[in-house]
Amino acid sequence: MTLINENYLKLKAGYLFPEIGRRVKAFTDANPEAKVIRLGIGDVTRPLAPAVIKAFHDGVDDLARGESFHGYGPEQGYDWLSKIIIEKSYKPLGVELMPSEVFISDGSKCDSANILDILALDNKVAICDPVYPVYNDTNVMIGRSGEADDKGYYEGLVYMPCTEANNFAPALPKEEVDIIYLCYPNNPTGMVATRTELKAWVDYANAQGSLIFFDAAYEAFISEPGIPHSIYEIEGAKTCAIEFRSFSKTAGFTGVRCGLTVIPEQLMALTKSGEKVALNKLWNRRQSTKFNGVSYPVQRAAAAVYSEEGWPQVQETISFYMENARLILAGLKAAGITCYGGVNAPYIWLKTPEGMKSWDFFDKLLNECHVVGTPGSGFGPSGEGYFRLSAFGSHENVQEAIQRIQQKWGK
Amino acid sequence: MTLINENYLKLKAGYLFPEIGRRVKAFTDANPEAKVIRLGIGDVTRPLAPAVIKAFHDGVDDLARGESFHGYGPEQGYDWLSKIIIEKSYKPLGVELMPSEVFISDGSKCDSANILDILALDNKVAICDPVYPVYNDTNVMIGRSGEADDKGYYEGLVYMPCTEANNFAPALPKEEVDIIYLCYPNNPTGMVATRTELKAWVDYANAQGSLIFFDAAYEAFISEPGIPHSIYEIEGAKTCAIEFRSFSKTAGFTGVRCGLTVIPEQLMALTKSGEKVALNKLWNRRQSTKFNGVSYPVQRAAAAVYSEEGWPQVQETISFYMENARLILAGLKAAGITCYGGVNAPYIWLKTPEGMKSWDFFDKLLNECHVVGTPGSGFGPSGEGYFRLSAFGSHENVQEAIQRIQQKWGK
Numbered sequence: 001m002t003l004i005n006e007n008y009l010k011l012k013a014g015y016l017f018p019e020i021g022r023r024v025k026a027f028t029d030a031n032p033e034a035k036v037i038r039l040g041i042g043d044v045t046r047p048l049a050p051a052v053i054k055a056f057h058d059g060v061d062d063l064a065r066g067e068s069f070h071g072y073g074p075e076q077g078y079d080w081l082s083k084i085i086i087e088k089s090y091k092p093l094g095v096e097l098m099p100s101e102v103f104i105s106d107g108s109k110c111d112s113a114n115i116l117d118i119l120a121l122d123n124k125v126a127i128c129d130p131v132y133p134v135y136n137d138t139n140v141m142i143g144r145s146g147e148a149d150d151k152g153y154y155e156g157l158v159y160m161p162c163t164e165a166n167n168f169a170p171a172l173p174k175e176e177v178d179i180i181y182l183c184y185p186n187n188p189t190g191m192v193a194t195r196t197e198l199k200a201w202v203d204y205a206n207a208q209g210s211l212i213f214f215d216a217a218y219e220a221f222i223s224e225p226g227i228p229h230s231i232y233e234i235e236g237a238k239t240c241a242i243e244f245r246s247f248s249k250t251a252g253f254t255g256v257r258c259g260l261t262v263i264p265e266q267l268m269a270l271t272k273s274g275e276k277v278a279l280n281k282l283w284n285r286r287q288s289t290k291f292n293g294v295s296y297p298v299q300r301a302a303a304a305v306y307s308e309e310g311w312p313q314v315q316e317t318i319s320f321y322m323e324n325a326r327l328i329l330a331g332l333k334a335a336g337i338t339c340y341g342g343v344n345a346p347y348i349w350l351k352t353p354e355g356m357k358s359w360d361f362f363d364k365l366l367n368e369c370h371v372v373g374t375p376g377s378g379f380g381p382s383g384e385g386y387f388r389l390s391a392f393g394s395h396e397n398v399q400e401a402i403q404r405i406q407q408k409w410g411k
Numbered sequence: 412m413t414l415i416n417e418n419y420l421k422l423k424a425g426y427l428f429p430e431i432g433r434r435v436k437a438f439t440d441a442n443p444e445a446k447v448i449r450l451g452i453g454d455v456t457r458p459l460a461p462a463v464i465k466a467f468h469d470g471v472d473d474l475a476r477g478e479s480f481h482g483y484g485p486e487q488g489y490d491w492l493s494k495i496i497i498e499k500s501y502k503p504l505g506v507e508l509m510p511s512e513v514f515i516s517d518g519s520k521c522d523s524a525n526i527l528d529i530l531a532l533d534n535k536v537a538i539c540d541p542v543y544p545v546y547n548d549t550n551v552m553i554g555r556s557g558e559a560d561d562k563g564y565y566e567g568l569v570y571m572p573c574t575e576a577n578n579f580a581p582a583l584p585k586e587e588v589d590i591i592y593l594c595y596p597n598n599p600t601g602m603v604a605t606r607t608e609l610k611a612w613v614d615y616a617n618a619q620g621s622l623i624f625f626d627a628a629y630e631a632f633i634s635e636p637g638i639p640h641s642i643y644e645i646e647g648a649k650t651c652a653i654e655f656r657s658f659s660k661t662a663g664f665t666g667v668r669c670g671l672t673v674i675p676e677q678l679m680a681l682t683k684s685g686e687k688v689a690l691n692k693l694w695n696r697r698q699s700t701k702f703n704g705v706s707y708p709v710q711r712a713a714a715a716v717y718s719e720e721g722w723p724q725v726q727e728t729i730s731f732y733m734e735n736a737r738l739i740l741a742g743l744k745a746a747g748i749t750c751y752g753g754v755n756a757p758y759i760w761l762k763t764p765e766g767m768k769s770w771d772f773f774d775k776l777l778n779e780c781h782v783v784g785t786p787g788s789g790f791g792p793s794g795e796g797y798f799r800l801s802a803f804g805s806h807e808n809v810q811e812a813i814q815r816i817q818q819k820w821g822k
Contacts, residue, residue: 001620002589002680003531004688008696018699043482053475056708057468063666064464071454071665106517106668106703113701117552120414137700141528178413209412254482255474255707257517269413277415285419288429289548290524292517295706296666297467 007143012152016133016378017041020362027366037401039328039389040372042187042347044252046320046392048301049313052251055304059297070296075287077104077260081299085260088306089245095232101264101280103287104294104302108217108246108259112181113138114290115213115242115261118282119269123178123211126158128170130188130379130386132215135181151381161382162189168340168349169197172204180205182231183215185222188379188388189349190325190341192227198234205240211269211279212241217259220250220318222344238264242279249346251305251314258294258302321346324398325391331402332389335410346391349376353409361387369404418554423563427544427789428452431773438777448812450739450800451783453598453758455663457731457803459712460724463662466715470708484704487695488515488671492710496671499717500656506643512675512691514698515705515713519628519657519670523592524549525701526624526653526672529693530680534589534622537569539581541599541790541797543626546592562792572793573600579751579760580608583615591616593642594626596633599790599799600760601736601752603638609645616651622680622690623652628670631661631729633755649675653690660757662716662725669705669713732757735809736802742813743800746821757802760787764820772798780815 020040028036048056062068076082082099090097105111113134121143127135139145139157146155153159158177160170168191173180182201184193193201205212214231222229231237243262247253263283268276294302304310325342332339332350339350352361358375365371365387376386391398431451439447459467473479487493493510501508516522524545532554538546550556550568557566564570569588571581579602584591593612595604604612616623625642633640642648654673658664674694679687705713715721736753743750743761750761763772769786776782776798787797802809 002622003534004680004682004690004693005529005531006682008529008693009682009688011696041483045477045480045482047477047480048474050475053471056471056474060464060467060471060708063459063467063663064461066456066458069456069458069663069666071456071663072452073666106706109703110701118416118419120416123414134700141697141700211413252474252480252482255480255484255704257703257706269415271415271417271420277420279415282415282419285422286552289545289552290521292520292668293666295517295668295709297471297708298706 005141005143007141010140010145010147010154011137012148016374019378020372020374023362024366024372034370036370036372037393037397038372039393039398039401040374042249042390042392043254044249044392045394046252046317048252048256049305049310049317051307051310051313052301052304055307056297056301059300063296073293073296073299075291075293076284077102077294078299081303084303084306088311090230090232093230093233095230097232097262098265101262103261103263103283104299105259105261105291106257106294107248108215108244109134111259111261112213112215112244114286115283116142117286117290118279119179124158124176125179125181126160126173126177127181128183129159129161129381130376130383131181132183132187133379136380153381159380163382167191169193172200176208178210179213180210181213181215183217185218185345186341187218187345188347188374188376188383190343190345190347191349192222192344195226195228195234198228198231202231202234202236202240206236209270210240212237214241214243216243217246218249218345219245221322221346223322224344227344232262238266240267242267247302247305250318251302252317253302256298256301258298321391324393324395327395327398328389328391328402331406335406337409342391348389348391350387350389352385352387355385358384358387365405369401369408371401371404416552416554418552421551421556421558421565422548423559427785430789431783431785434773435777435783445781447781447783448804448808449783450804450809450812451785453660453801453803454665455660455803456805457663457728459663459667460716460721460728462718462721462724463712463715466718467708467712470711474707481707484707484710486698486702486704488513488705489710492714495714495717499722501641501643504641504644506641508643508673509676512673514672514674514694515710516670516672516702517668517705518659519626519655520545522670522672523624523626523655525697526694527553528697528701529690530590535569535587536590536592537571537584537588538592539573539594540570540792541573541787541794542592543594543598544790547791564792570791574793578602580604583611587619589621590624591621592624592626594628595639596629596756597752598629599758599785599787599794601754601756601758602760603633603755606637606639606645609639609642613642613645613647613651617647620681621651623648625652625654627654628657629660629756630656632733632757634733635755638755643673649677651678653678658713658716661729662713663728664713667709667712669709732802735804735806738806738809739800739802739813742817746817748820753802759800759802761798761800763796763798766796769795769798776816780812780819782812782815
């Protein structure tokens with residue numbers, strides 16, 4: 001008799017975004033005339049940069065001719081893409097990497113989930129609360145937790161609350177943990193970590209022999225100087241951290257699918273008998289066996305993000321979104337709503353008015369303002385009473401959404 | 412201290428194809444003037460069909476304009492693609508499916524590896540020998556086996572020998588197994604299963620409550636009438652089988668990346684306490700949480716495979732490759748080499764001349780004929796003494812390779 005992986009049954013609710021999708025669909029089915037403005041899922045809305053489109057077409061054209069056809073590519077991605085990422089995105093930060101340390105993938109969500117394959121189940125995992133749900137759910141699914149309690153905390157996982165009280169910067173865990181997920185700029189709070197804060201994490205990890213998963217998917221949105229874009233800007237990070245990056249938000253690739261994972265050659269973890277094993281080799285084996293590389297034209301498109309024409313175009317779109325973030329922040333503050341983030345990230349983390357529960361505010365915002373956001377509690381128990389708005393709409397939509405919110409809640 | 416998944420250390424050698432790549436590179440580095448003909452890795456060589464290229468470009472152009480931009484798509488793939496696959500590829504076989512039963516992915520290799528996520532570790536797994544290495548290695552990596560013995564059989568996995576003695580059709584296992592991998596047309600042997608043979612498997616699986624993973628990646632190459640293209644042509648298969656399909660070989664998508672997995676709604680597996688759970692729901696949850704959908708332009712390109720212009724173009728390329736298969740078969744037979752497959756599959760499975768070991772024949776073929784093939788033993792112990800040639804080259808290269816082999820081994 002075939003048996004299922006029963007860990008899946010521990011998962012409390014559907015994954016957050018499909019649930020939002022269902023509620024929005026129910027509303028729009030019932031109110032087909034309503035103009036719903038979506039600032040919920042962190043999905044981009046602006047077209048790809050012209051230079052990226054051109055390279056994407058060129059890549060497709062290569063597949064139209066025998067002499068330039070590309071079949072299976074390296075499972076780790078093409079060297080020319082890894083090299084340009086290192087050159088344009090890491091070298092300027094003072095970070096030296098080798099192409100063998102960069103693994104191109106079809107997205108950061110997949111990588112941050114699949115990376116668990118190469119690690120033992122008995123590692124103790126710490127995640128922030130609130131957090132990108134994938135970190136939590138994938139650990140539950142793979143069997144690293146018990147059941148969830150009433151609050152939504154799964155037995156066996158260590159949650160690090162990020163609240164107003166600690167300015168959304170989690171404290172080092174008191175118990176020993178083996179794997180720590182950090183995401184900066186943070187999803188969902190939009191907050192960043194200073195160099196000093198990250199140094200404390202790197203020192204902790206190196207001292208404990210723990211591993212940091214550093215999700216830098218939003219690094220391109222950092223506007224303030226001095227904020228680290230990569231964990232490898234911190235001394236000692238190469239012996240304790242894996243970094244995930246994505247073209248999704250940086251260059252509007254949410255529907256195109258390209259990301260990358262950096263695993264330095266010197267990064268080790270242990271067998272139970274204490275033997276050191278390079279995680280780069282294990283991930284390489286995982287990807288060689290379970291993955292078949294990223295679409296060739298997509299990799300061509302990704303490389304063009306860093307081209308002379310592409311980079312300023314990509315920056316312009318980022319500035320466009322960050323102007324939205326500014327509008328949202330200013331508008332909400334003017335309405336007397338307390339909010340965070342939005343300066344170095346495309347997310348604004350607001351305290352719900354009148355201490356409403358997050359999903360109540362979601363329903364109210366949807367039903368009365370026709371605006372979709374993301375309930376903070378969907379990111380973890382400490383997100384209760386908070387709400388995430390994303391800055392990926394058009395200026396007009398963002399302004400209209402803010403006006404509707406101000407009319408409803410403004411003093 | 413972070414601990415690794417030690418199951419990875421059980422893996423004997425590097426994944427087969429990277430090992431081939433290393434040996435070929437060593438040869439070409441030492442012999443830069445040699446004209447090496449590659450009939451090893453099953454990688455296509457012909458350009459994409461013009462209709463596919465056009466749709467691919469159209470998809471890219473959609474991303475260049477705000478009004479037609481596509482961000483995150485459904486993790487399960489776009490409905491319009493699932494629907495056209497059902498309509499054009501399953502309905503003609505008499506197989507009815509719903510779009511919710513078709514999951515679009517970035518390739519069959521990923522799916523056939525990742526599907527293990529949703530099943531308990533204590534399932535007993537049966538695989539053919541020889542076999543596509545991914546089935547074996549992913550079960551080892553996830554922890555479903557002990558160590559390998561001297562022959563290369565991993566403790567705990569059930570191997571079903573496919574040899575000349577049984578005409579490469581494995582017998583039903585004597586011990587009870589929970590998961591059975593079948594691949595027809597077969598990689599590596601190029602052999603197919605008749606309707607009667609598949610019916611025996613389906614009946615066995617339904618009687619035992621076991622699950623069949625049916626890999627139909629090569630179904631488009633079936634040339635003889637009456638051979639099933641889908642496991643669902645067999646009555647009862649929807650309650651015991653998951654089918655994997657791919658655009659890789661069908662339409663030359665090895666570098667483009669698109670495949671699909673079919674999980675019928677009525678397909679169930681059990682919890683330990685005997686409760687039935689729909690595998691479709693579990694896979695849906697897996698994909699929603701750990702995957703982010705296939706690149707939108709790629710899905711547009713895949714849909715065009717089934718268009719009025721696209722389908723005949725795609726068929727023409729398949730005929731081209733099958734003409735290669737015919738040439739290889741005829742040429743090898745003329746040289747007195749015993750071979751199988753090549754009629755309903757792009758693979759020819761040959762017995763090495765003079766009873767050579769597979770890797771010895773590989774080295775001899777590379778060094779003396781400058782032809783690359785795949786050693787049968789790389790697909791499992793029962794592949795020792797066999798060798799796989801694939802039909803994906805140009806006619807000229809295939810003819811030249813066969814001539815070189817005939818000069819070397821012809822009587």
